[in-house]
Amino acid sequence: MIDFASTVTVAEYLGERLRQAGVSHLFGVPGDFNLNLLDGLAEVPGLRWTGSPNELGAGYAADAYARRRGLAALITTYGVGELSAINAVAGSAAEDAPVLHIVGSPRTGTVAAGSLVHHTLADGDFGHFHRAYAEISVTTEVLTADRAGEQIDAVVTAARRERKPAYLSVPQDLALHRIPATPLREPLKIASDPLAVRAFSAAVEKLLSAAERPVVVVGQLAARYGLGAQIAGLGVPMVTQLAAKGVIDEGTPGYLGDYAGTMLDPAPAAAVDEADVVLHLGSVQTAELTGFFSARPLDDRTAWTSATAAGVGEQRFENVLFPDAVNAVAAALTDRRFSGGAAGAGHEDGPVGEELTQASMWRMLQEWLPGHSALIADTGTAYWGALSLRLPADTTFVGQPIWNSIGWALPAVLGQGLAEPDRRPVLVIGDGAAQMTVQELGTIAAAGLRPVILLLNNRGYTIERALQSPQAVYNDVTPWNWRALVAGLTGPETDYHHAATPTELDKSLRAAADHPDRLAFIEVELDAYDTPPLLRRLAERATAAAKATA
The missing domain is CATH 3.40.50.970 (Thiamin diphosphate (ThDP)-binding fold, Pyr/PP domains)
Structure with a gap:
């Protein structure tokens, strides 16, 4: 004391x-x-x-x-x-x-x-x-x-x-x-400027006074402040940036899907383009998050919020903290409800078949993924494949779409697992990424965490193959004996599985679910050139953008 x-x-x-x-x-x-x-x-x-x-x-x-x-x-x-x-x-x-x-x-x-x-x-x-x-x-x-x-x-x-x-x-x-x-x-206190909050509130109310088709664009700050449930209750059609996937329960009425300009499903993009008011709650306008700048730009019919400021169009109000900005938007929407369109297509169902491919693996993961878990996806095929999933209720999605540092997600399991010990982490990571930070697997086991880890063994940096020179030697990685490595880092308390077919993957996932008290490591064998559809779309956009600026 x-x-x-x-x-x-x-x-x-x-x-x-x-x-x-x-x-x-x-x-x-x-x-x-x-x-x-x-x-x-x-x-x-x-x-x-x-x-x-x-x-x-x-x-x-x-x-x-x-x-x-x-x-x-x-x-x-x-x-x-x-x-x-x-x-x-x-x-x-x-x-x-x-x-x-x-x-x-x-x-x-x-x-x-x-x-x-x-x-x-x-x-x-x-x-x-x-x-x-x-x-x-x-x-x-x-x-x-x-x-x-x-x-x-x-x-x-x-x-x-x-x-x-x-x-x-x-x-x-x-x-x-x-x-x-x-x-x-006294604990440290953080507060907005009341006058600035009042001014922003007045500007938002004026903006929304005649609105008939508003849309909310939810960004990553909503996740950082844990305000997804409050935003979901605004009663306005909404979309989530890729950095905010999972922040809004995907069964929420009025939720239209993930939004990255025209790079993803057309329904969310059309809703934003046709809106008479767009409310950006903690969004970031980077290339990948805007579908290489195909998203509707911020204009005078846009309200926006950051961690410490908010505004309408070119009006800017300093010292308005994000939670207070969200409260101001909520107050301006009180007793108002707006109808929304249909949600986007999301994950494409279909037969799994006899071959284990990126498409069949993600379909199987879609069927298996339990609610109240934390899905963590590393940069590359893992992240762009995970974006296709429709998340179960109360599922946290963790990714790094702005910085995109390969290998980030394996240590992120440690931080996520300790921050929310009641959620079992589910990690999807490529073999090239895992080779960068695999030492942390020992720390994860020693900390008492019991995640499910899917190691996508496609023998190299498949995201780089998709972007340029797919057969270049620099996209290859040295093959590892993952079974021996996992045993060496974590000891006998880990269940190692190898999956080269849909049947083997199904068996591995079921075993992981049946033993939540054990760390499960599933090595998934995939073709080196097979990519999720969204990654192919990203590569096409990136190539086109590079040519346009050449």
């Missing part, structure tokens, strides 16, 4: 702020510059250390955890550790995942003297990596003895407010430095 009238160490202060924000797991890798910090954090009740084989995997796990909990803590050492994680943290910036990256750094005296110590560039400049992280963080702080509590509060608040990464460097000699505990008496 904290004595608020006394003092605590910097580590204890930081740990308590993390705990107050809903964090109960710490991801990372130890290093000599962060050991004092880790020892101090170990004294904070309710925080559990979850170490990873490398910082990149820890960063991917923290990303998935942050999406569900609203904040995650990633702890690395200075230089070598933080740079190993920078790709993961950049992905969190792109995908609106609030990861607080905490770096144990050299002592203040060492920095002041410009000493040529290890993990540096041996040039006496200790700011290189801090400056690098400033490019991908909403705020950065190098902790000082006189402002430590204030700086910790600033980075935690910024990450939660902006739904983006923040960076905190903790010098080795300050981790156990004692500071006043009094501020910890």
Whole structure:
């Protein structure tokens, strides 16, 4: 129990702020510059250390955890550790995942003297990596003895407010430095500007006053704030961007399907194009999410929302937090209901046949996928195949369609599984992607998680084959003995299955469902050049876009 009238160490202060924000797991890798910090954090009740084989995997796990909990803590050492994680943290910036990256750094005296110590560039400049992280963080702080509590509060608040990464460097000699505990008496609060909310509300009400055919476009921020159910109750026809698949229960009246301009089903695209008002709730307008910019652009008949601002057309209202913007839209729609069109085609059913193909595998997964699970799909054939599924009720879908870092999804199982332990993760990942981050499989097993993992063994980077030079040697990967590897990483408590036919895959999936207390690893043999229909469509659009800009 904290004595608020006394003092605590910097580590204890930081740990308590993390705990107050809903964090109960710490991801990372130890290093000599962060050991004092880790020892101090170990004294904070309710925080559990979850170490990873490398910082990149820890960063991917923290990303998935942050999406569900609203904040995650990633702890690395200075230089070598933080740079190993920078790709993961950049992905969190792109995908609106609030990861607080905490770096144990050299002592203040060492920095002041410009000493040529290890993990540096041996040039006496200790700011290189801090400056690098400033490019991908909403705020950065190098902790000082006189402002430590204030700086910790600033980075935690910024990450939660902006739904983006923040960076905190903790010098080795300050981790156990004692500071006043009094501020910890009250959890940190985040609030909108009431006047700005009022102004946005008035603008939305004016926009909707004569609307007859409005449509809501749901984006990834709806998932980050857990507001899918509230948005589903707005009573307005709605579509989801690919980054928000699963946020709206697909059985919701008025739900029209996934939307990426004209690249997907025509029904959602037509509904958006024909709407007299479009309400963008947390959407992002990147190439893949807009069907290579074939989506309707934002115009004066559009309301839009981000994490900290909202607007109508070119009007912009700062300091309007996303939940308050959604509340304003809901209030403007009170007692109004609008009829919607029919949902898109979604998954195409059909006979499975005797050959195991991408098409037959996804049909079988559609029939098997249980509700109240977390479907995690890695970049490539896994992600673009999973988009064809109609998700069961109360199913979380986790992907990375903006950053698209191959191998992200396997460590994401760790973060997702720890963030929501009541949901069994179901991972679909290609063999090339899995080879990048497979070490994390051991961490997943050690953490007590029991996911179902479908390893799509198509002997290489099939998404790259679909985009260009399908027979090029650089798209091949070295074949691995996955059975032996899985046993070596996880031990005897894992059920390994090999599926080269529909019958074998069906048997494997049934066995995985029958044993939820065991980790199931299913190696699925697929043709190296077989791709899901949506991936072929993506490749066609990408090729056309490249030619247009050549």
